[in-house]
Amino acid sequence: MALISALTPVFVAVLCVVIAAFFRNYRRAESSSQQKRSPAAGETTSRPWVDEDLQDDTEVSAKDDEDDDWVVSETEELPPIPYIPPRYSEEEMLERSQQLYNLLNQRRSVRFISPEPVPREVIENVIHTAGTAPSGAHTEPWTFVVVADAETKHKVREIVEQEEEINYKQRMGDKWVHDLRRLRTNWMKEYLDTAPYLILIFKQTYGILPDGKKKTHYYNEISVSISCGLLLAALQNVGLVTVTSTPLNCGPQLRVLLRRPANEKLLMLLPVGYPAPDATVPDLKRKDLSDIMVFV
Amino acid sequence: MALISALTPVFVAVLCVVIAAFFRNYRRAESSSQQKRSPAAGETTSRPWVDEDLQDDTEVSAKDDEDDDWVVSETEELPPIPYIPPRYSEEEMLERSQQLYNLLNQRRSVRFISPEPVPREVIENVIHTAGTAPSGAHTEPWTFVVVADAETKHKVREIVEQEEEINYKQRMGDKWVHDLRRLRTNWMKEYLDTAPYLILIFKQTYGILPDGKKKTHYYNEISVSISCGLLLAALQNVGLVTVTSTPLNCGPQLRVLLRRPANEKLLMLLPVGYPAPDATVPDLKRKDLSDIMVFV
Structure with a gap:
């Protein structure tokens, strides 16, 4: 005891x-478990669309990946020069603005693309046009990779479809899958083989200075998206079609396939060509002007 | 014991x-303390350009604020209709693509804007054109607020300049201030008073369904940026100028000033008008096509 x-x-x-x-x-x-749970929950339910391409991130690119912005659009201590663009009469302005609206209002996202060849020079002009976009501190943080080679196109397709299938089956929340089902879209992307060109648009999250140091590219994602807007206008202007897409989680694989450097991240993939003769689009309408514009 | x-x-x-x-x-x-430490460090040093407009965030908008994306650009179970856009000869395509390049290559960001009035109908057509952009799941997540009222323009200026001054003096890292100094830019934004129109572009981070529930707007920021690309093309097409800017940290104040709902966040602010007679731009060059395009 x-x-x-x-x-x-x-x-x-x-x-x-x-x-x-x-x-x-x-x-x-x-x-x-919280650390693991929150991103996992996001990936599988509420944020299925977030690209997991973080494996080649640096402290710079990891940050710039998000919604960046810019205050000024040019840099360099450059001498000012006069700027005298063409001036149109009010009648001309009205007519020109209406014409461009009519042209671009006919644009639709088209998934049925003809395999007919398209002159390469037209594609070059279209990309040259996209390159006139403004960019944060005039960094011009875009690379347009044009894939015409059939074998490479097919490899792109394989990578995209493989990831899309995983996205659909595993990563997507019910809501997102429901949204897509309404579209009768699945993960088969035939147009990646048939389109004469695939334009893969990479955003350069940072640049490399002559001394080897990294230079932050402010607002690179917004800049590249604006550039994509010009690209879409230029394609429509010559009668070519595309569908704006950004394949989920394919960035790293496609970057390696296309031998792009680590500072570049895939933002968009546009298959480009003439529409197939039997191309269809969903019969959707656009919002009225009064629904998108507020006058103060 | x-x-x-x-x-x-x-x-x-x-x-x-x-x-x-x-x-x-x-x-x-x-x-x-870890939770508190990481965002604070990011805001004050390495991420001075991140907008702090989070005060009206919900679980939806907080997430959608980041780099969203989309897989498909239309939604709705809509019947397919044939799509037969105009078809041009190869010669026409080459000519049209070169013409649009020449037009848009003349575009420059201009900070010296004439107070001359611009027909409102032209602005309407230009915004209507921007509204033809593709968007994630066809959500059309944009609101273009056109400010023509002098008093409101001045209030916008006051808000922007006040925040810009704070940004310059307190929030910006040395590197960023250095980049701006090279531009001889400061926080005075005279054009916000003089331009006949200010176009404030809001991204709708989520929508409200008829039953009052929130509907996620996938990829709203990329969609609105693409739309802004079309807007810039449309402005250049009629001889008007602008400068692409996104005032830091002004979002909430400007949203309240302009009475926009909580699901809308300011993405860009574009002053629009004719260029001032003595307008100048920095004598900068754009990259060569070979520096932005890779052919595979």
């Missing part, structure tokens, strides 16, 4: 150490 | 509870 009484403090001490260790491990397990 | 011996287990138990409580609180404090 004396022995038991003498040992009681030891038992209690052991018990308490066990309790302390339990709390310690419990906290650790909880916090690590 | 017997009393002390009998009480020892109690002391040890108390001690162990204290140890357990210490571990528990230590873990909690550590994880909460």
Whole structure:
């Protein structure tokens, strides 16, 4: 009895150490499961569309990946020069603005693309046009990779379809899958083989200075998206079609396939060509002007 | 002694509870300080350009604020209709593509804007054109607020300049201030008073369904940026000028000033008008086509 009484403090001490260790491990397990849970929950339910292309990120590109912005659109200490663009009469302005609206209002996202060849020079002019977009601090943070080679196009298709299938089956939340089902879209992307050109638009998240240091590209995603807007206008202007897409999670694989450097991340993939003779589009309408414009 | 011996287990138990409580609180404090530390460091040093407009965020908009994307550009279970756009000869395509390049290559960001009035119908056509952009799941997540009222323009200017001054003096990292200094730009934005129109482009981070539920707007920022690309093309097409800007941290104030709902966040602010007679631009060059295009 004396022995038991003498040992009681030891038992209690052991018990308490066990309790302390339990709390310690419990906290650790909880916090690590939270760390794992939040992104996982985001990926599988509410944020299925977030690209997981982070494996070649640096401290710079990891940040620039998000919604960047810019204050000014040119850099360099350059001498100012006069700017005298063409001036049109009010009648001409009205007519020109109406004409461009009519042209671009006919644009539709088209998934049925003819394999007919398209002159390469037209594609070059169209990309040259996209390159006139403004960009944060005039960094021009875009690379347009034009894939015409059949074998490479097919490899692009394989990568995209493989990831799309995983996206559909595993990563997408019910809501997103529902939205897509309404579109009767699936992960088969035949146009990636048939279109004469695939234009893969990479955003350059940072640049490399002559001394080897990294130069942040402010607002690279917005800049490249604006450039894509000009590209779409230029394609429509010559009677070519495309569908704006950004394949999920394919960035790293496509970047490696196309041998692009680590500072470039895939933003969009546009198959380009003439529409197939039997091309169809969903019979959707656009919002009225009064629904998108507010006058103050 | 017997009393002390009998009480020892109690002391040890108390001690162990204290140890357990210490571990528990230590873990909690550590994880909460980590939570606080990381965003603060990002905001004050490495990410000065991130808009702090988070005060009207919901779980939806907080996420959609980042680099969203889309897989498909239309939604709705709509019947397919034939799509037969105009078809041009190869010669016409070459000529048209070269003409549009020549037109848009003359575009420059212009900060010297004439106060001359511009026909409102032209602005309407230009915005209507921007509204033809593709968007994630055809959500058309844009609102173009056109400010022509002089008093409101001045209030916009006051808000922007006040925040810009703070940005320059407090929030910007040395590197960013250096980049701007090279531009001889400061936080005075005279054009916000003089331009006949300010176009404030809001991205709708989510929509409201008829039943009052929120509908995620996938890829709203990329969609609105593409739309802005069409807007820039349409402005250049009629001889008007602008400068692409996104005032830092002004979003919430400008949203309130312009009475926009909580699901809308300011993405860009474009002053629009004719160029001032003495307008100048920095004598910068654009990259060669070979520097932005890769052919595979």
